[in-house]
Every structure is written in structure tokens, then in C-alpha cells.
Amino acid sequence: MAGIKAFVDSCNGTLDSVPDRYMMPNGAADVSRYAVLPIVDVASKSFERDLVDACAKYGMFQLKNHGIHTEDVMRCALEFFNSPSEDKMRYYTEEIFTPVRYCTSMMPSKEEKLEWHDHLQMWLKEESLGAHPWPAFPASYRDVGSEYARNIFKLGKRMLLVMSEGLGLRTSRLLEAFEDMVLLTRANFYPACPNPRQALGMEGHTDSGGLTFVLQDGVGGLQLKQGEDWYNVRPLEGMLVVNMGDQLEVRLSNGRYKSILHRVMVNSKSSRLSVGAFLGPSLDAEISPIPELVSQESPAKYRSRTYRDYMHEVYTEHFSGKNVYVA
Ligand code: OGA
Ligand code: NI
Numbered sequence: 001m002a003g004i005k006a007f008v009d010s011c012n013g014t015l016d017s018v019p020d021r022y023m024m025p026n027g028a029a030d031v032s033r034y035a036v037l038p039i040v041d042v043a044s045k046s047f048e049r050d051l052v053d054a055c056a057k058y059g060m061f062q063l064k065n066h067g068i069h070t071e072d073v074m075r076c077a078l079e080f081f082n083s084p085s086e087d088k089m090r091y092y093t094e095e096i097f098t099p100v101r102y103c104t105s106m107m108p109s110k111e112e113k114l115e116w117h118d119h120l121q122m123w124l125k126e127e128s129l130g131a132h133p134w135p136a137f138p139a140s141y142r143d144v145g146s147e148y149a150r151n152i153f154k155l156g157k158r159m160l161l162v163m164s165e166g167l168g169l170r171t172s173r174l175l176e177a178f179e180d181m182v183l184l185t186r187a188n189f190y191p192a193c194p195n196p197r198q199a200l201g202m203e204g205h206t207d208s209g210g211l212t213f214v215l216q217d218g219v220g221g222l223q224l225k226q227g228e229d230w231y232n233v234r235p236l237e238g239m240l241v242v243n244m245g246d247q248l249e250v251r252l253s254n255g256r257y258k259s260i261l262h263r264v265m266v267n268s269k270s271s272r273l274s275v276g277a278f279l280g281p282s283l284d285a286e287i288s289p290i291p292e293l294v295s296q297e298s299p300a301k302y303r304s305r306t307y308r309d310y311m312h313e314v315y316t317e318h319f320s321g322k323n324v325y326v327a
Contacts, residue, residue, distance in 0.1 A: 003085070005081060005271075018194060022199045023198050024113055024198065024203070027200070028197060028230075033232065035060075035224055035233055037060055037233065038057075040062070042065045048162045051162050051166070052163065055249075060224055060241065060243040061241075066240050067155065068155070068215075069148065072140075073148045077187035080120055080135055081189040081273070083138075094107050094109060099133055100135060101119075107315060116191070116201050120187045123183075124149045125180070125183075126153045126181065132146075145185070156183075156279040159211065160175050161175065167256055169290065169293075177281065179281055179285040182279075182283060185276065188201075188274045190271060191266075192267060192270055193266040196265060200266065204263040205263065206246055206259040206260065207276075209245040210247040210249075212242065212277070215274060216273075218237065221267055222264055225261040225263075244258060253290070253293060254289035254301055256293065284306055287304065
């Protein structure tokens with residue numbers, strides 16, 4: 001299982017139907033609606049107010065003037081995916097906690113149906129970016145990836161301080177709950193697909209981490225669910241799509257900040273690239289609703305678990321068709 005890109009490439013443009021293994025039972029209907037999402041400007045005077053508002057009311061928004069060098073990161077990721085399959089396969093593993101994981105779909109050996117993407121996933125710690133086993137190609141990955149991660153840590157911490165106050169908590173409260181933060185980065189490559197109604201780039205999910213930052217190219221395909229309907233998230237050049245993940249929002253805030261259900265459609269004309277960064281607590285941090293946010297009127301909705309156990313459950317439960325995030 002060398003991944004979907006290698007398969008599509010090997011067909012040399014003759015692939016005209018979706019292989020059975022990728023046929024999703026309820027394929028995705030074409031959606032032409034666009035989500036109305038706030039644009040939060042980090043350089044604006046009203047940044048703090050706008051951020052809290054966007055987190056509480058929308059759970060997903062576009063971030064501008066964020067200071068991340070988006071082009072470098074996208075270029076490195078694309079060069080990695082465009083490298084020979086045998087080179088990429090050196091990093092192939094289904095193990096979710098390996099520092100560098102190249103894989104396809106979620107856990108292909110366990111999945112009946114596969115998602116139409118390959119990905120490169122890395123677990124990063126702020127204090128050891130230099131020592132991280134970065135992919136050997138492209139050669140610039142180490143420098144570009146380290147700088148990108150450093151900037152995401154910086155931006156994320158600044159946002160968490162504001163978001164903590166937005167919940168009426170001490171400024172540093174969320175950061176403290178995260179303990180020693182980890183950043184999971186995940187570059188996703190979605191090849192062009194002969195029948196985008198039958199396959200899915202990524203099935204509907206909420207992100208398991210705390211705060212998600214997604215860089216997407218101009219192709220489009222990311223969608224979020226509001227009520228019963230799916231809406232496209234418009235790709236806006238240079239902006240980061242930010243959304244709330246399960247740890248921070250659903251668990252720590254006891255439901256006050258919502259973790260947003262989203263998915264990715266594929267496209268018949270073009271491949272698509274995205275790079276997600278998921279800022280989360282230390283894998284060993286015990287995550288439960290912050291006591292100040294729990295009261296008789298608002299009892300704890302979630303039981304305590306470490307981020308590591310939670311991730312494990314998400315993967316296992318995924319295969320049994322349950323959604324753990326409400327439990
Ligand atoms: C993810 C994700 C969105 C995208 O990696 O969890 O939702 O646009 N990615 O690729
Ligand atoms: Ni996601």
C-alpha cells in the first residue's frame with residue numbers, strides 16, 4: 001500500500017473510475033454553498049475581541065496577518081509528495097505516535113474504505129525542533145519546518161492567552177492545562193479523483209488536538225458542517241483556517257468553545273495540498289473540563305483522559321463507527 005498518489009500516478013491518466021476500496025458508502029453530494037466565516041486579523045486593534053467572538057460563535061475562522069511563511073511550508077510539503085515513492089516509503093508506518101509518519105488514509109490495514117489522500121505527519125516539541133528527525137528530503141525541510149513550527153507555537157500561545165480570558169479564566173489558565181504542548185503537523189496530498197462524488201478526501205471528523213491551523217492551496221475542498229448542511233470553506237490566499245479541536249474546546253472548556261465537524265472533498269481536475277498544524281497538550285496531560293467552568297448548572301460533560309489515550313480511542317472507535325468525542 002504505497003498510497004493513493006502512487007496509484008493514481010501509475011495509471012498515467014487512464015484512471016476513469018474510483019476503485020471499490022475508495023467508494024464511500026454515502027458519497028459526497030456536490031455542495032455549492034459557502035460558509036460565512038469571520039476573518040480575524042492578528043494585526044488589528046480589535047484582534048482579541050474578534051478572536052474570542054470567532055471562537056465562541058463559529059469555532060472556525062480565517063486568520064490573516066499571522067506571520068507564518070506559508071509558501072515555504074507548502075513548497076516543502078509538495079516536494080516531499082512529489083519525490084519517488086521508494087524514498088517516501090522509508091517513512092511509511094501506521095503507528096500514530098512515531099515522530100515522522102508517512103501514510104495513506106488513517107490506518108489502511110484496518111479500514112474497509114480508504115480516504116483519498118496521503119499524508120506526512122510529525123510530532124514536534126518546541127524545545128527540540130533542531131533534534132527532530134526531519135525527512136531527509138527536500139533538504140530544506142528541517143529549516144523551513146522548524147521555523148514554521150516555532151511561529152505556530154508562538155502564535156498559538158498568544159491565542160490561547162486571549163482565549164483563556166474569553167472563557168473568564170486567568171490569562172495563563174489554558175496554557176497551564178496544556179502543560180508541555182506538542183504540535184502535530186500533517187501535510188495532506190489529495191490527488192485528482194475521477195469521480196469526486198464517490199470518494200472523500202477526508203471523512204467528516206473533528207480534530208483531536210486543541211487548536212488547528214490549516215494552510216490550503218487555492219483548489220478548495222474543505223467543508224464544515226453547520227446544522228444538517230455542509231458548506232465550502234473558501235480558500236483565501238495566504239490565510240490560515242483556524243478551528244477548535246476536541247482537547248481544548250470540547251473537553252477543557254466544557255463545551256463553551258465548539259469543536260467543528262469538517263471533511264474534505266476531492267476534485268476531478270486538480271490535486272490539492274494542505275498543511276495542518278494541531279497544537280495540543282502534552283500527550284500525557286490529563287485532560288478534563290477546567291473546574292472553574294464546571295458548576296451545578298453546567299456539570300462536567302466529558303470524562304478525564306490523557307491526550308494519548310484519547311487519540312488511541314479516536315482511532316479505534318473510528319473503525320467501529322462510533323464517535324468518541326461526545327463521550
Ligand atoms: C485534517 C483536515 C483539512 C484540509 O488534516 O484534519 O481536516 O483542508 N484537513 O486538508
Ligand atoms: Ni481536520
